[in-house]
Every structure is written in structure tokens, then in C-alpha cells.
Amino acid sequence: MVVTAAWHLPMLRFVLPLTQQPSPSPAVYRARRQRIAERIGEGAALILHGGQSRIRSNDTEHRFRPDSNFHYLSGLSEPGAVLVVRPGRDPEFALFVRPRDPQAEIWSGRRIGPEQARAVYGADAAWPIGELAAQLPRLLDGCATVHLPFAAYEALDRQVFAAIDHLRRRNRYGDVAPERLEDARALLGEDRIIKDAGALGSLRRAVDISARGHLAALRACRPGLYEHELEALLEYHFRRLGSSGPGYGSIVGTGDNATILHYVDNCCRLEEGHLVLIDAGAEWDYFTGDITRTFPVSGRFTPAQRDLYAIVLAANEAGIREAQVGSTVDSIYHVCLRTLCQGLRDLGLVDGDLDGILEDEARYIGYTRHRHSHWLGADVHDAGHYCFHREPRPLQPGMVLTIEPGLYIAADDERAPAELRGTGIRIEDDVLIQAAGPEVLTHLVPKGIDELEAIVGSEA
């Protein structure tokens, strides 16, 4: 990191870097704003914050990652931006961005600036972010409803309330203040849950890059490597292929580390005879893949590992078969769970008849631990309701979800055969719901026992 001042650098010519180019295409974002505009109707306004840079430690920052909803509607990825959408009004799409500042840009990177924001992102109007407080009353005057993500950006909440208060006081001069607030997260979630062509294109690419990272890790795996070496290899391929990096902290856990659901220390040595669990996904254009595979470090399952693995694989496959239009995330869970519990019973880890086991969560939850699906998209746990009025919502074409059953046997589980104590197995695929049946987006990464044994260590 550069720490010396360089006052004499020439002013940076504005060149739009690759990462800022709106991809897929401006038309995708325009169509999304159009759908949202139709949903909220004339007389409403939507306000979203693009997110701020976050401090990692002292005065160094994490790489900026925009707010998913903001990016979904604008394509813009810069800290400190705000968008306003007002259906049927002029300007209908307004952006507030950081002003150009040659000196600041020498230190912390290029800025789009209001002028380019209009040209590149199709805004009808754009101002420096410092003018937000002054412009908001004018933009909200006459809007009956304001859509805002509740409790997301306190400073923005305060500015919106200040603008509303200002309009309220000026009612006797003819200003009309908004009287209703609605949660923009719910609004955006219901649009994001059905993937449009742009979202699906980005998601397919994210999943494809994720798969290539997993394939590289499978091929390179051998006893004596460390978890962080597999992590580095995965993420090397993510970045090599143009991804901005993992969409969430990569999990590489061997032995009983695999029983820790969100294990991210990734510091242990891979031992002969152990399994290793990798749960990792690459981000592309702010959409992320989410793949989990579990496989033997040495390339050969022990008979006991194979039996346990076969149960989880059967549950994963049963869950995928259940991923049909009209089915629900709940019914996928129950199909997976029935398969897992049948297997636990066959292994002698739980007693009794299957229906009795399934009725008593306390008997199996220590082994199964978590639900088996979440929506997938711009966020790894993506936006959108799972149920309405406590009823699970039916799956529709265009939804993407994960199916990820697992079994976890604690290191101190005295019921389990000694060689399975401290074992975690999870198999996770990303599935697109379609009228013709589920499409497994993650099919490139093998999960069958024979395929895994053939590929693990093949390039070690």
C-alpha cells in the first residue's frame, strides 16, 4: 500500500475500469427499474443507499461491495451513492454520487461523478451526494408513499425523515409530504426472487467459476496439504476467472472441523483417512454461487465413510427431485430429512420407527443440524419471503435455491462407530426451478462416490 504523498501526479484521466462497467447491459437495469416502478405506481418514490466503505482495521478498508438492492437496480458499484426512483415523474431515475476529486482519486480510486453517472447509468438527473439533503424535499414533494429499506442506513433514514418533516411544515405553501413508508427490502426481495435473464446470466457465470474452483481443489487434494492451501487454490481460480472473489467466507474443513457449520479458520493439515468438506462460491457481477462437496483426502472412502456419504447423497438427490414448480422449500426439507433419518436409523444412531423419529426433532437434530435450502442470488442467502402468513410459498419458475442436506457426528458421540466420530458431510447444489423440472446449475462438480474417487488427487 502506498503511504508517501505524490502531489505531482498528473490528474487521472477518467477511464471506466472493467469492474464499473454496467454488465450485463444497461437495458437489464432499466427493465428492473421499470418493473419496480410498475409495482409501486405513480405517486410513490423508492430510495436506496449503495453502501459505504467499511473499515477492516485502523485506517485500512475492505474492498467495497455495493448494497445488493442498489446494484440490482443501478449497476453502479461505488461507495456513498443513493438512488431515487419516482414512477411517472421527472426525473424518474436520479442518482447521487461522490463528486469527482482528482486528489482523492489518486489515493482511493476513480469516481464516476454526476456527469458520467447520467451517461453511463442512464440517470435522468445526477447530483453530488452532498446535495442529497437539499434535493430530497423537492424529489419527495407530492409522493404519497416512500419505499425505503427499514433500518439499513441510519443516516439516510434521518435525511428522508428530515425531508418529510420539511414538506409537512410547508404544507400551507402547497407542499405535499409523504404519509406512508413501506419496506423496500420486501419490494426488492419479491423482484429478485424470480431471476430475470440478466440475473440468471450472472448467476450461471458465478456458479460456473465456483465449479472450476471446486474441480481444481478436488484434483489437487492429497494428504499433507493444509486446508488453507485448498482455500487459496479455490480462490486463485475465482480471481483468475475474473470473479471479485468468494461470495462468502470459504469453508475448508477436514476431520471434525467439518462438523462446524461456518468454520473459516482453514488452518489444519489434511490427514490420510479423513474427509474434507469445502463450502465455497465465487461472486460474479455481485451474484454468487454456493457449492459444497465432501470427499476423502486420499481419494478413497473407508467403508463407514462411504455408508454415511451415500445417505447424504441420497438425501441431496431426493431433495432435487422434489424441487418442482408448486412444491415448497419446506417439502424439500422434509424429503431430505426423511432420507437422512432413515439412514441414521439404518446406522443405529437413532432408534424407533421412522415416523416416530421424524415427529421428535430432538432425536435427530444433533445429526442434521440445519435446514436444507435458501434462496440464492445477489446474496448467498438471497432476498425474498420463504412463507406468507406462515404458509410456505410454492416454488415458481425462475427461482434459484440451494439443496444442502448434511450429517454431522460429534467427536464425542459414543453411539457412533469410533471411525465416524468427528465427521461432517454436506452436499450442496444450486438449483433453478423450471416448468420442465429442476436444473442443477452445479452439475459440473462431481458428487457420486465413484466420480469423486476418480477425480480426487488426480493432479496432486
Ligand SMILES: [Mn+2]
Ligand atoms: Mn448454502
